[in-house]
Amino acid sequence: MTSSSPPAPASNFLRTIIDNDLTQGRYADKRWAGRPGPAAVQAQGEPDTARIRTRFPPEPNGYLHIGHAKSICLNFGLARDYGGACHLRFDDTNPEKEEDEYVHAIIDMVKWLGFDWHYANENNCYFASDYFGFMYQFAEALISAGLAYVDEQTADEIRATRGTLTEKGSNSPWRDRPADESLRLLREMRDGQHPDGSMALRAKIDMSSPNMNMRDPVLYRIRHVPHHRTGSAWCIYPMYSWAHPVEDALEGITHSICTLEFEDQRPFYDWILNHLADLGQLAHPLPRQHEFARLNLTYVITSKRKLLQLVREGRVSGWDDPRMPTLAGLRRRGYTPSSIRLFCERLGVSKSDSRIDYSLLEQALRDDLDPIAPRAVAVLDPIKLVLTNYPEGQTELCHAPGNPHDPQAGTREFPLSRELWIERDDFREEPPKKYFRLFPGNTVRLKYGYIVRCTGCIKDEHGNVTEVHAEYLPDTKSGTPGADSVKVKGNITWVSAAHAVSAEVRLYDRLFMDPHPDAGDRDFLQALNPDSCRVQQAWLEPGVQAVPGTVWQFERLGYFVADREDSTPEQPVINRAVTLRDSWAQKS
Known part of the structure; x- marks a missing residue:
């Protein structure tokens, strides 16, 4: 029942990058201690047996959606195909929006899609909050090296002095404060001695950089908010652009695969890693970031904020409403893991943004289910069909294939009786042109049963048809010698009303x-x-x-x-x- 043949697997430029890296031995000397850690920890490890390490790093602030499926299939799939490891890492650096509910939901969906974060004896499920101590240690190292400072400007003042795409930014009045003063203030921030928004730690890079992400980006902000895992142990939290490269390096990631919106962040990603490596905090070889086009699907929104709005306003029944683009919703609707993996495989991986038609997702499900789904008959909008010449109280069995594409599915059997349910749309008292189903005087086949001739109908006082009448032709049952004795153009489905x-x-x-x-x-x-x-x-x-x-x-x-x-x-x-x-x- 598919409407098109499966296309060939689409291209994936990341495979070319990985092939070149492996050929050149870029990560041949990488060591792995069996757990994340800085240079001192990894130096004690053995050569890493995982040829590559990737990661899927969701923030636990909502349910995964179809866009995440592309990243999941890509990262876990590449690790599988190259004999590597893919880490599941929760980027839980924003305590105001993150909850344990989302952590469990994400784990459930990654498993449902058929992927696993274990490699050899490693359980590579991690949390950014596991690394808060390392991140703080690295921040102090940057300050001591003159590469970061504590800024006392407000968030609005920092924003105003960043400049624009055509105008340079201006230096903070606190940019050149002594390192020991910034260290003292950072420790006070850590110890909760300053209110939210009163201070921030910034990298000292270049306020005139054409890339605005390099204009002294913020590393830490003060937030007196309990964290879903660390409680009140911390009141300063790292910005994602600071945490992301640090997490990758601590976990020995080789290929950090992100969507295109992070492309402008790559210079800052490299700046952090290179300086921390120069300071002896991180081990070489360092991760490299590569960007690909995210999945944009027609008739779908994937903004977590907007999806949450739909849930909170009761416009859907929940995150797993079958109309939602969440993986939980797609699963409840009837999508299979293999259909979603097939969809992602057909999309391929590119650097060009495009919007994919929703019909491609639906076709992947059809192609996946058609060879395996058992067949059955349902009547969704029923009207009764009475075979007026069929004996009352009599029933007989009809037979149909369990799945016409699978001989091992065998056959199914179901009874035929005098009164049947058929689709209301399968009868017209006054049929349009090229209508081949039931109307007075016309003959059709009851699928897997007899040919019947429509003799009329019964209506209620409002003129609505309440019952259709027909006579069956006794020697025309499907599977018998007389099945082809009468030629008909119409074929309708039915179920026995009594059964x-x-x-x-x-x-x-x-x-x-x-x-x-x-x-x-x-x-x-x-x-x-x-x-x-x-x-x-x-x-x-x-x-x-x-x-x-x-x-x-x-x-x-x-x-x-x-x-x-x-x-x-x-x-x-x-x-x-x-x-x-x-x-x-x-x-x-």
């Missing part, structure tokens, strides 16, 4: 109607799709077991999954993961 399983079916669609819901100054809430979730009471083929997480292809309708949270065998709740074909192609 069908009742279920709540949630028809999920894209959360936004606009392909670029938050572009420019748009209010993304105005682009919400009012039909992103429709709930219907449906009838399922008997024998369908709604065990949470079970996936089926409901014939003619799409791929569906039993909801992980709400479904029970007694009261099935079924989510539509994706339609059989891209229904949005005709809309755009």
Whole structure:
């Protein structure tokens, strides 16, 4: 049921970089003590058996989304393919937004995608907060070397003196204060003797640099806020641009792979590492940063702030709402780890920003599920079909393949009886042109059953059709010699009314109607799709077991999954993961 053949694997320029590094032996002399640490620790280690080390460094301030999946697959995949290690590191340097809930959710999703941070006997799951002591030690070393100073300007004053893209910045009046004075003040900051915002530690680089990231960037700020892991042990916290390279070096990372927005930060990344290595704090060879284009998907927002707004305002049911682009939401909707990995593989890796059409994600799921998903029949908008000449009380079994692509899936069987449920759309009293399903006088095949001839319908007092009548042709059952004796153009699905399983079916669609819901100054809430979730009471083929997480292809309708949270065998709740074909192609 796929609409296109799988494309060839896309290119990945990072592999060329890694191949060259390995050929040149760039990291051949790297030592690893089996744990993160500065130069003195790593000097005691053995030669690193991991050919490369990468890392996936999420901040635990929200749930992972589809954009993170690209980075996860890239970093863990490269480490796997090159006989290396990928570290899972939580960049928890901002205590105001980070929570243990997010840590556990991130761990869950990385595992769900099929990746692991163990290498040999190492458990390479780390936290930036593990390194607060090292970072502080390094900050004092920079001050002592005349490479950092404590600034008493306010945040607004620092911002105002940074200059612009066309104008140089101006030096802080505290830039040339003696190192021993800056050391004293930094220790006072650490010990909680100064209020928030009253002081900051800045690197001393070049206020006239054309790269504004090199204009004496802030290393530490004061925040009297408890941390989710360290409690109140610290009241100064490192800025990400300072913490990021230090963490990489402490962990012996070889290839620090970031998205393109960090490209302008690379000179500062190198400045920190080179100076700390010169001061004997970090060991060579040092990590190198490489940037790639992040995943931008149509009809999706990935801003954690905006996703959190959707959750807090109740516009979705939670972080795992099946309409959300979070990995938890995609999992609940019915996406499989292999489909997401396939999607990321097809995208490839480049240095050029682009927006990927959402249909490519949906097609990856279809391609993944089509060969493996068991088939079943569901009637989502039921109307009763009565076979008026079929004996009352009689039933007989019909047979269908479990999956037409998998002979080992065998066959499934289900009963046919006098009264059936069919889709309301499969009957028209006055059919349009090229309508080949049920209408008075027309014949169609009940899929896997008999050919039937429509004889009319019953209506209520408002003129609404409440029941369709037909006669079955006894010698035309599928799989019998008479199956081809009557030629028909229409084929409809059905379930026996006496045997069908009742279920709540949630028809999920894209959360936004606009392909670029938050572009420019748009209010993304105005682009919400009012039909992103429709709930219907449906009838399922008997024998369908709604065990949470079970996936089926409901014939003619799409791929569906039993909801992980709400479904029970007694009261099935079924989510539509994706339609059989891209229904949005005709809309755009």
